[in-house]
Amino acid sequence: MAASKNQRVIVVGGGLAGLAATVRIAESGIPVDLFSIVPVKRSHSVCAQGGINACNEVARQQGYSEHEHFDESIYGGDFLAHQPPVYEMAHWAPQIIDLLDRMGVPFNRTQEGYRDLRLFGGSLYKRTHFAGATTGQQLIYALDEQTRRWEAEGMVAKYEHWEFLWPVVSDDGVCRGIVAQDLRTMQVRAFRADAVIMATGGNGLVFGKSTNSVVCTGAAAARCYQAGARYANGEFIQVHPTAIPGADKLRLMSESARGEGGRVWVPAVKGADGKWGKHPDPSRDPRQVPENERYYFLEERYPKYGNIVPRDIATREIFNICMEGLGVFGGNMVYLDLTHLGREYLERKLLGIIEIYRKFVGEDPADVPMRIFPGVHYTMGGLWTTYTPKPDLKGMVPGAPNSMMCSIPGLYAFGEVNYQYHGANRLGANALLSCIFDGLFCGRGVVNHVKNASRAAADEPQSIYDGVVKQEEARVKRLAESKGAENPYHIGRELGEEMTAASTVVKSGPRLEQAMSKLAELRERYARIGVDDPSGWTNQNLAHARAVGDMLAMADVILRGGLERRESRGSHYRTDFPERDDARFLKTTVAEWDGASKSAKISFEPVETGLVQPRARTYGKVEGEAGKKPAAQPVSV
């Protein structure tokens, strides 16, 4: 069946992935209904700072290539990512940069007017394109502008301040719409669509404070999962090495600070045996600490990559330094020092983050080293998706209708909510790339799925939509009328504290078991919550309480995956299983919602590794395996 007049696609989420998909699909002649909790221009993609990776001519002439970008991403992800999609993404990257350039993204320029490049984690070549230190903001603005252009042409209808509640699945098991709620009027409504793309980002708020925006609860993905979609690699959560703690959130200090020459150090003294130890005075002004009492621990331990080792490694090293008592002022902080780079250079290359630090800490990074600590940042796991590899595994078949399709046909996952591309650890500046790649490359697959469909959403019986509306209206009513003693805000906060303590930088079986008990307690208390706001108008209290329920379901996926994965790989580090175990766990973790036990059933499935064989992942560490066995134990509460 050819695309008929009334065929439509729904995109949920208006960050980079959602907007790239919207533009691509609208351009193909199929109208798009775009749903977002926030005006799409304010999506979390604005927070991305450092840049976007792609092979470029300068790097190529030094020996770099798309294949090298692919290999770095696989190695950086500790071999957990399926290789054909990553291969395709790396080879597509240069044309994505060109497209963004044509859209008017103000990429930093060289004196001759070419796009400037910077170094980023996990690579020895400059292959990161950037617009100051607000690259994500500039990229999403370009896509927001193109989306507005299609909106003006009548091809895109925006539903902003609408929240996705549940997918609608026909009797043939295919997703043909959604139910959503207007967060102002609180109206619950069904929408028909011939395909639904989830582009709803990560779940940082499950960990309480993170670098994520306040909307990144992961609730939309959790709802798809509870509706039967498989969820993959939930236990892989990226903790970014350099964030600044705040009362409301953790603010990212981009990896580009290190890519541009920033150095991580702590004040210490070197003993006669060559080992570093505490200095007797922990309160020294960093500017008074002599050079020979500055322990540049990343540079010393990783002479090849230095400060630009991948994030999981930098995070563990910083965490361990602090656990050893070498942190700044004896606390959980290390210095990220930019003072040697000069004010003019910093303002030209890193202004966005320099301003964030000035505004929130009140000090100028051009004068004083920044004090930073790791913070939850990125969700490598996500909704399970499939794809069609090329016969030689070198990439994906363009336009294949199953490109990044979930286990529910007709439902897709693009961007951070998709588990593909980043394996066990995402490389810096690959996220913006994967989001836009999904939207553009896989958007074509969605178009073909719609065009080839044998049934149209417009012909589905109204009853399947009404049924889901009733289910969600009942949930709203139950929450609005709940008068229990438990405070959903407190449950959310306790969940975040427990998840951060048990399931971030360092994990262990016993600590994860303890977290499972805490989770059971929180779920029991959640059944007895009270919602203060009875209003039927713009009720944020109710929307928050509903999301807390979904975050509890997601926490269960994360903890169970972490327990079952008895090895260490990328961001997932277990003190009781400190080594990578390819024989047992070079596999995707798959979680399926079990309605009876209201928890995840975990299984493992093979990863396609046909292009690059797994190898030891050391990044040239000089202390052999010592770094794999940190002294620190998981934090107990």
Next chain:
Amino acid sequence: MTTAPVTNPQPRGAQRPRTIRFRIERCDGPGKPARWEAFDVPVEPGANVISCLQWIAANPVTIEGKRTTPVVWDSGCLEEVCGACTMRVNGRVRQSCTALIENLLAAGVTEVTLQPMSKFPVVRDLFVDRQRFFNDLKRAKAWVPIDGTYNLGAGPREKPADQAERYVLSTCMTCGCCLDACPQYKKEEDAKEWDQSFVGAAVISQVRLFNEHPTGAALKPERLDFMASIGGVSDCGNAQNCVKVCPKEIPLTESIAAIGRAVSIHRIKQFFGVRD
């Protein structure tokens, strides 16, 4: 070497008041009356207006001990790059995420008043509807009219100085501070009145941004027609409040002057039948 003392990051509870009073202008919805409620909020280290609002959401009890509904507000990134959490803090329009309690106290403030932005319809409490602003970006054709998303090679090369100029204009996050502070920008509850009223500095600056791009310039005549129409650049009263409140320090008055000149030239060219 003379150096300023480095802030000790340890909590300085002894010097900090235990709580701070928030007075919040509330409204249950369109057409409903405004009212004030006050809350005493414990001051955590690093607290900002957002963390205090989060505390109030979890503990919605006024200073009179009355249990009320949690205050509704808009927020997103909490890093001053998304523009969502804009409101009036002690009378001044700004992002509430960067309103650190410690800085407010240092400025001699003893209470914090929070009010919704004054130029947009209130949805509820501190949450306003800025749809008109986004709509005006559509009227301004604030985009580069590319041929499509298929691979056609790189965009035009650009001098670093030109990039620097476009970059700062492109950091506008559609927050609306400049509109809130502008005496010419009027609150319009009725969407039918939107295109009869001054569009304000941010949209004018976006016109400049896209007119400066080599491909974007293809739509320059249409954008300048829009700028020459009712509510266009000539409605600016030159109060220059916009540039003072812009959190991104965008040179809005320069943009207004540049577009004012461009509109004059555009009109002269139109008069003589010359193309832009």
